[in-house]
Amino acid sequence: MTLLEINQLNKTFVKGRDVTHVLNNIDLHVKNGEFITIIGPSGCGKSTLLKAMAGLDIEYSGEIKLDGERVTGASIRQGVIFQEPRLFPWLTVERNIAASLPLTNSEVKQNVDKLIKLVRLEGFEKAYPKELSGGMAQRVSIARALLRKPKILLLDEPFGALDAFTRSHMQDALLDIWKEEKTSMVFVTHDIDEAIYLGNKVIIMSARPGTIQNIINIDLPFPRKKSTKSFQEFRQLVLREFEKVEELELIDSAGI
Amino acid sequence: MSNQSAISLDKVNSSKKRVLKSKRDLGKVTIMLKGFIFPIVILVIWELTGAWGLISPTLLPRPSAILTTFIDLVLTGNLIEHFKISLWRALGGFILGGTLGLLVGVAVGFKKNIEQTVDPTIQMLRTVPTLAVIPLFILWFGFGEVSKILLIAKGAFFPLYVNTFLGIRSVDSKLFDVAKVLEFNRWQLITRLILPSALPNILLGLRLSIGVAWLALVAAELMGSSEGIGYLIMDARQFSQTSIVFVGIIIFAVFGKVSDSIVKVFEKRLLKWQDNFKG
Structure with missing residues (x-):
């Protein structure tokens, strides 16, 4: 069943007399419970696309429907995880997760406690964001989004600022959450391994204007191992797609 | 082993x-x-x-003489009466001016429209020295309490106004996106995002306001009064009782510091979430 539907989405930035075509005829369908990763070179509009899905940017032509309803603005139905955790520095971990909801309500409190357990932050309920590491802070922001029971979780390079160890740990944590909560995910990244490791589908985008170049179904069972032959085959496949796009800068910067 | x-x-x-x-x-x-x-x-x-x-003791009385004068004044009950009056004036003026400064600062911070209509005028008034308006206040309100309290309020208004405004305008715009995604309503936006984030600036404004309130108090009491620490100093000067002048000055110094420390304690408790360079 289709949960999120993007039809003929076009977006242009106008700056003075320059008109830049950022997104070009994007069509995308996300099924219930699906994990989609979007990968592309920087400047291909993948973050812009995610912002449009989140309803944080509604100046585009075409339509985005969530559960059959048009997305007209940001709401708790689309949870968003930004590249930085964006926690409220004056609130403790549990208060950050609750944010606008009252912790005095026993149901809210129960759900918050459950999520703290899910993201493995027991013992840090009363800690302030300044006392957390980058990975921990990002887990708080994931819990904050999950508390609202979003229909879909949109993640914009959420682990981009983390070191390699923490990143791979966070990927597994996210997969655990996905298995547990069955929330649909759209995950933007510029890391090919990450895209293949997490996604049911990898969407490859090309730049100027941002277009969906190809969609690759990754039918590997979870948990995946990056060292296996099948994983490497998918990696080759995605890399070949990139060569078609002739965006070698990205491959260089990914250290291949 | x-x-x-x-x-x-x-x-x-x-x-x-x-x-x-x-x-x-x-x-x-x-x-x-x-x-x-x-x-x-x-x-x-x-x-x-x-x-x-x-x-000469009329120029610079010995510390021991100042101490004896202080004890004498306390024992006769004079000092405590004068101090109470001064404290009441400072507090009244500070609460009036500070509250107004906070409210106007919040309003101007929130609405570009209000900022454009009100802020230029306020900035102009801000640069008018307190001492320059004393004659006007005396003409309007006489030598009574009203002119004194209004003078102190005028002083206390601006630091809180400027800093509240600044605090509100320095809220991280990235957190506004978060507030949108989490569906904060207008009230929650103010109480859960904007005010907490402006709090460091507001508290700084509070400290500066209290300092200015003390300064304005002295100016107000020196301009003519029959009670208060400022009066005590003026009166003692006429009779060359230098040690009483010293007692008055020391009281101002001590209570200026005490009031500042009280706000600092609040600052420490309310801002313990801050992650700043601590020297």
Whole structure:
């Protein structure tokens, strides 16, 4: 069943007399419970696309429907995880997760406690964001989004600022959450391994204007191992797609 | 054998820790004492030069004389009465001006429209020296309490206004996106995002306002009154009772510092989430 539907989405930035075509005829369908990763070179509009899905940017032509309803603005139905955790520095971990909801309500409190357990932050309920590491802070922001029971979780390079160890740990944590909560995910990244490791589908985008170049179904069972032959085959496949796009800068910067 | 050495090592470590702790405490006391050295030296020299008759007591009474005057004034009940009046004026003026400063600052911070209509005028009024409006206030409100409290309120208004405005305008716009995604309503946006984030600036404004309130109090009481610490100083000057002048000055200094410390305590408790360079 289709949960999120993007039809003929076009977006242009106008700056003075320059008109830049950022997104070009994007069509995308996300099924219930699906994990989609979007990968592309920087400047291909993948973050812009995610912002449009989140309803944080509604100046585009075409339509985005969530559960059959048009997305007209940001709401708790689309949870968003930004590249930085964006926690409220004056609130403790549990208060950050609750944010606008009252912790005095026993149901809210129960759900918050459950999520703290899910993201493995027991013992840090009363800690302030300044006392957390980058990975921990990002887990708080994931819990904050999950508390609202979003229909879909949109993640914009959420682990981009983390070191390699923490990143791979966070990927597994996210997969655990996905298995547990069955929330649909759209995950933007510029890391090919990450895209293949997490996604049911990898969407490859090309730049100027941002277009969906190809969609690759990754039918590997979870948990995946990056060292296996099948994983490497998918990696080759995605890399070949990139060569078609002739965006070698990205491959260089990914250290291949 | 290895077990034993482990235990002894443990012991050494713990005793080391204890030594370190007492060393640290000692360090703190030394730092505190360091701050006292200079004033004590000054006081001793001051007292001695007075005792040897090197300086006239009408110009610079000895510290011991000031202390006796202070005790005398407290015992007659005079000082406490004057102090109460002064405190009441400062507090009244500060609450009036501070509250207005906070409210107008919030309003101007929130609405570009209000900022464009109101802020230029306020900035113009801000640069008018308090002393320059004293004659006007006396003409309008006489020598009574109203003109004094309004004068103090005028002083206390601006620091809170400017800093509240600044605090609101420096809220991280990235957190506004979060507020949108989490569906904060307007009230939650104000109380859960904007005010907490503006709080460091608001508290700074509060401290500056209190300081200005004390300054304005002295100006208000010197312009003519029959009660209050400022009056006490003026009155003593006419009769060359220099030690009473000193008592008044010291009271201003001490209570200026005390009120500032109270806000600092609040600051420490309310802003413990801040992650800043602590020197």
